[in-house]
Amino acid sequence: MARRALDSTGLFEHGLSLGRGLVIKTTDLVRFASDPAFAVNDDMRVVGWNDGAAKLLGYSSAEATGQRCGQVLQAFYPTGEPLCSMLCEGRSCMAVGAKWNMSACRIRHKSGEMISAGISTLVMPLEARETGDGDAVAVIFLREANGAANVVTPISPLRIFALGQFGLAIGGEGLDVEGWKRKQAAVVLKCLVSQLGRPVHRERLIEWLWPEADETRGWQRLKVTMSFLRAKLRDGGAVADTIETVGQSYLLRRDAVWVDSDTFASLVTAGWGLLKDGELGQAQARFEEAESLYRGDYLEDEPYAEWCAEERARLREIHLELLAGMAKCYAEEGLFMEATRVCRTALANDPCRESFLRALLENLVNLGRPDWAAAHYATWCRSLNAEYGFQPTHETVQVYERLIGGRSVENG
Numbered sequence: 001m002a003r004r005a006l007d008s009t010g011l012f013e014h015g016l017s018l019g020r021g022l023v024i025k026t027t028d029l030v031r032f033a034s035d036p037a038f039a040v041n042d043d044m045r046v047v048g049w050n051d052g053a054a055k056l057l058g059y060s061s062a063e064a065t066g067q068r069c070g071q072v073l074q075a076f077y078p079t080g081e082p083l084c085s086m087l088c089e090g091r092s093c094m095a096v097g098a099k100w101n102m103s104a105c106r107i108r109h110k111s112g113e114m115i116s117a118g119i120s121t122l123v124m125p126l127e128a129r130e131t132g133d134g135d136a137v138a139v140i141f142l143r144e145a146n147g148a149a150n151v152v153t154p155i156s157p158l159r160i161f162a163l164g165q166f167g168l169a170i171g172g173e174g175l176d177v178e179g180w181k182r183k184q185a186a187v188v189l190k191c192l193v194s195q196l197g198r199p200v201h202r203e204r205l206i207e208w209l210w211p212e213a214d215e216t217r218g219w220q221r222l223k224v225t226m227s228f229l230r231a232k233l234r235d236g237g238a239v240a241d242t243i244e245t246v247g248q249s250y251l252l253r254r255d256a257v258w259v260d261s262d263t264f265a266s267l268v269t270a271g272w273g274l275l276k277d278g279e280l281g282q283a284q285a286r287f288e289e290a291e292s293l294y295r296g297d298y299l300e301d302e303p304y305a306e307w308c309a310e311e312r313a314r315l316r317e318i319h320l321e322l323l324a325g326m327a328k329c330y331a332e333e334g335l336f337m338e339a340t341r342v343c344r345t346a347l348a349n350d351p352c353r354e355s356f357l358r359a360l361l362e363n364l365v366n367l368g369r370p371d372w373a374a375a376h377y378a379t380w381c382r383s384l385n386a387e388y389g390f391q392p393t394h395e396t397v398q399v400y401e402r403l404i405g406g407r408s409v410e411n412g
Contacts, residue, residue, distance in 0.1 A: 029122065029139045036142040041135035044069045044091050048136060056117075056142055058110030069140065074108035075119070077157075077255055090121065092269065094138045097126040104145070104255075116145035158238040160259045162193055163315070164296030170237040184209055185229040188222075190299055192243065192252035194308045196259060199249035208307050226250065261315055264293040268322045275325055284329040290322050320346060320353065327359050331366070339363040351384060354392065358399045365403045374404050 030037045030048040036056040039048030045068055049061040057064075057072060064072050069091075070084030077083050083105055093100035102119040109115055122139040161167040166186065168175040177186050191208055192200060206218035213221060226243070233242055242256045254262075271286035298312040299305070323346040330339035343360035346353060357380055364373035377400055384390040392400075 030136075033139070033141060036144075037139055038064065038069075038072075039136040039139050040069050040094075042095070042137050044094075046072060048139075053142065056109075056115070056144060057107070075102075076106045076114075090119070090140075092266075094121070094123050097123055099123050107142070118143045118145065158233060158236075158242055158257045160189075160193055160257055161295075162190070162259060162261045162299055163264060163294055164300055166190060166299060166301055168236070173236075175232070175236045180228075180232060182225055182228045184221075184225050185232065187302070188225055188229055189252075190302060190305075191307055192250060193259060194299070194311050196252055196257075196262065197254035199246045199251045201249045203248075205250070208305070260293045261298055261311075264290050265315065265318050267293070268318050268325070271325050272321070275329065280329050280332055283325065284333075287322055287326045287329065291326065294319055294322070316349075320350060323349075324355070324359075327356070327363075331359070331363055336363045336366045340367065347380075351380070352388065352390065354396045357392075358396055361399060361403050370404055377404070 030039045030050050033050060033052065036052035037050050038046050038053045041047050045066055046064045049059070049064045053064070054060055059067075059072055073084055075083040083089075083102065090100045090102075100119075100121050100123070104116070104118055106114045107117050120141045120143070122141075124137050157170075159169040161169070166177065168177055168189075180186060187209055188205060191205055202219065202222055206213065206215075206222055209225075210218045210221055230243055234240055239253075239256045242253055244251045244253060267286045267290035271283045271290065274283035274286060298315045299308045302308055323342050327339045327342040327346070330336070330342065340360060340363045343356045343363060346356040347360065350356075357377070361373045361377060364370070364376065381392060384392075
C-alpha cells in the first residue's frame, strides 16, 4: 500500500494525543508529515527532523538532531517574551502527557530571521511510553503564518502584580489603578486574573461584584465597568483584545499578559525539577527569583473575597514548597545559617509544619549549636501545646532524640 503524506491540519487544531492502539510510529509521523515537524525525547532533545523543518528553520537533520528544542526554535510569544526557556509551557505539558498548542508565536531561522508561526503537538501518553518507540515522546508541528517569513514588532505585555499589593504596568510604566474613577473596574480585572486564560461568565462576575443587584441592573453595571476597564488598559498601551468576549463570558488572554503569580509558580516547579536533577546552583537561582516575586499573599487587598480564596491558599502552599526547596539547596551546599533562616521563615508562616522544624534542628546541629536546637524545640513544643493543644509527632520526636538526645547542649 502506498504511503500517503500525513496532513497535520486536524492535529494542528485539536492537538490529539497518541493512543496505545496507534500503529504509526512517532518517527513515521515526523517523516511523512506534510507540515514541518520534528520529534523530541523526554529531555526535549530532537530525535527526528523532517525536510519541512529543515526548509523552514535552515537546520539540516544532522545539525538539529541531539539539540534541545529551544536551541533550534528560539521561539517568542507575540508579546516579545521568550517562549523557549526553563519555564517552557510545552515541556511542562509533555512531561505529564498533555497536549500543548501555540497558535501564534515567532521562531528564529538559522540565519537569524524571525518567522511568524504556529506550533501544535502530538504527545504520547505516559502509559504508552512503556511500549517503546525509540526515545521520542512527542511530535512538534510547525506552520508558517500566511506562508511568509516576516518580523513581528514586539508588544509590551500588560504586567499584572497580584502577589502583595495589586498593580499594573506596561512597558515599564505603572498604571495609576488607585486613581481610576470606577473602583470596581480593578476588581473585575482581579476576578479575571484569578481565572487567567479561562472564560468567566457574566453572571458569576455580577454575583461576585454586585450580589444584591437584579439581573438587569447587574448587567448594566458590568457593561459600563468593562467598557471603562478596557478603555483604561487600551489607553495605557495594552493589546486591544487583552480581555476577550466569549459568548456571555469574558476571558483575560494569557498570551497578552504577564502575571507575577503565574511566573512565581512556574519558577518553583522549575526549581524542584532542577533540584531533583542535582543542579543545585540552577535550582537555587530559580527559587531565589521566585522568592523575590512573593511580596505578600495573593490579592492581599481582597482578604474576604471568596473568588480568590482558593488561589491564595494554593499559592501559600507553593510558597512553602519554595522555602523547602531553598532550605534543601542551602543545606546540601553547606550553607546551614541560610538554611536555618529559611526554616525559621517557614515556621513563622506555618508553625504546624513539622518538616521545617525537623530541618531547622538538623541545620542548627550542623552549625555546631545543639543548644540552640534544644531551646528552639522546647519553645516550639510549649507554644504549639498552648495554642493548638498539639504535641510533636513521633517522627519529630525521633529526629530530636537522634540529634540531641544524650548529648550535652551547653552553650559552646
